[in-house]
Amino acid sequence: MTVEYRRILLDGAVTRVVRDGEELVAADGRRVGVEDAVHLPPVEPSKIIAVHLNHRSRVEEFQTSLPPAPTYFHKPTSALNAHGGAIVRPEGCKYLNYEGEIAIVIGRTARNIAPSEAGDHIAGYTVANDYGLHDFRDTDAGSMLRVKGSDTLCPLGPGLVTGWDFRGKYLRTYVNGEVVQDGSTDEMQWDMHYLVADIARTITLNPGDVLLSGTPANSRPVSPGDVVEVEAEGLGRLRNHIVTGPVPVRSDCGAQPTESEEVVSTAFGGDWEFRGVRAPRR
Template sequence: MTTEYRRILLDGNAVDVRRDGDTLVAGDGRTVAIADATHLPPVAPSKIVCVHLNYSSRVEEMMTTLPPAPTYFHKPVSALNAHESAVVRPQGCKWLNYEGEIAIVIGRTARNISPQEAGDYIRGYSIGNDYGLHDFRDTDSGSMLRVKGADTLCPIGPGIVEGWDFRDKRIRTLVNGEVRQDGNTREMKWDMHYLVADIARTITLQPGDVLMSGTPAISRTVYPGDVVEVEVEGLGTLRNHIVEGPTPIRSDVGAQPTESEEVLSTAQGGDWEFRGIRKPDLSNTH
């Protein structure tokens, strides 16, 4: 038995609601149709931790091998975004990629726990899209801060589903209705419980914290005007649209966007030279 909770803007206030079919029900009895709701991120984490590689199809696509244990990076909480909201590609950047993922939401303070205990510390699961701005891949010494940390690049939602079993679940990403990613949690080298226990060895996980559990193969570039949906069996669909930011990246400070071979190969796949890359149009405003 699963139960889904969302967070929406209701009469000007941020309100937690429970899903009942196509209706969202607030604690005081007010209701709103899902189609009419303005969604907010369903959780307010103190930290967002992401695993680099976990799905076998992605490992094969990247033509690499997994390390003996997971490696991670951090997305700032200022990157949080919501279901049906805009993901902003800054002016002057070209290589914005989607990565459909399952988000683990912590329910109890967790520190120094075993994988066998980890399930008791998980509140539930949501859908995430770990967008990456690969124009900055040549900077930050591999920390991924500017690649993965820009504002709006971490939509999560539409809700948190409690009581969901992550085993053997399908995950797909669609762009403008066309399937781009199609994977299954069977591909994961390290499951949800392992990831939680691994991080909690040295970093205290607080209620609401989010762990992003990895993406399958075929992360590719999206453009202003595109609609991106991540579907997870039993969790629903997270939908966002891409827009171009109103101002360009400042050129008078900091590292500038680059278009190296690493940037292109990551954004378009390892065999990008042979694919006939879709050339981005920086004047695209549709």
């Protein structure tokens, strides 16, 4: 049996609620309509770890092959956002891409566990959109820090669903109501249990920590005014809208947004980043 928990602002206080049809119910009995609630990220992670290539359709799109084992990058918790939140594309940037994903949420401390044990350490799952600001790929491709870690670029939600079986579930992304990504968990090379066990070999995963499990093909740029939704079967539909940041990225320090062949090719699904001896990265 699945149960969906959400975190919302209820009368000004952060409140954990349970979904009951089209209402969210607090422990004290207060109710609020699903569409009326002010949502918060459904969990408070100490870290957010994301896998690079994992879906076969994405591998085929880039005309590459998977490495023998998964590779990862880290998104700072300051990138967290929620269902209904605004995704900020900084002034002067052009290549903000959606990436619909499923997020694994840790429920029990995990360290040095086998894949067969990982399910016992997972609290549940939620929907994620692993946005990428590819304007900074030329300088941050190795770490993905600004590409994937800029403020607002990690919305999660609407809720945390327990008792959900990840096998054979569809994963779709919509832009302004049109399907732009259409994948399945069955096309993942490494499943949820494998990813948790792999990371936990050397990194302790604490309750609330989040692992992003990869995106299918057709990640593309979106623009201010666009509404982007990610839907995972049985987990709900995460909705966000794109806005322009109020000020440009400062030009008096640091690398500036670029529009190289690599940036443009990656943003539009080309194979530039996989030419030569470069290791695959998303």
